[in-house]
């Protein structure tokens with residue numbers, strides 16, 4: 783299915799744009815539920831506050847993060863992993879909001895991955911100057927499931943490369959409401975976010991939020 787979606791121009795429909803086989807941008811797909819997503823982020827962050835985590839190498843990340851779902855992605859001096867509880871509060875991560883689940887399942891299906899049920903959502907908060915260097919999402923147990931990534935607030939430049947770090951990277955402008963899905967042959971492709979430029983968004987102010995919905999555990 784995803785193979786059929788890919789064509790050389792990258793344009794496969796009014797709102798679908800293929801990045802590579804197995805990777806697609808769904809333009810504006812989250813717009814109808816953007817306000818509900820932002821309200822749910824606030825509820826999650828009330829229980830599990832955003833924090834800037836420490837990489838195994840000892841650097842503080844510029845992106846602030848929190849999680850919801852049965853597992854949450856964390857990093858500290860011990861490494862990258864999923865935990866069932868928030869190390870900061872000791873409590874289980876907040877439950878995955880229904881609006882996250884419904885959007886992730888629908889977007890994945892439209893991208894050619896039906897039946898996706900995420901059990902973890904990493905919520906990233908970027909302020910101007912924050913960036914996420916090129917990486918693979920590979921701490922999940924089973925790469926058969928795609929990643930669904932939702933952008934809210936300030937626009938950003940997303941980098942999408944290949945399986946190898948040295949593979950060529952394309953730059954994709956992501957705006958409020960855009961959803962990117964990658965799975966199948968693209969599941970382990972490198973990706974990142976360039977330094978966020980300053981700006982003001984009516985829904986989020988000087989902030990970009992990103993949700994990555996994953997099947998982790």
Ligand SMILES: O=C(O)CCC(=O)C(=O)O
Pocket residue numbers: 904906914919931933940973974975992994
């Ligand atoms: O913020 C984004 O668009 C990408 C986030 C990401 O790659 C991650 O959280 O692993």
Ligand SMILES: [Mn+2]
Pocket residue numbers: 917918919973994
């Ligand atoms: Mn990632």
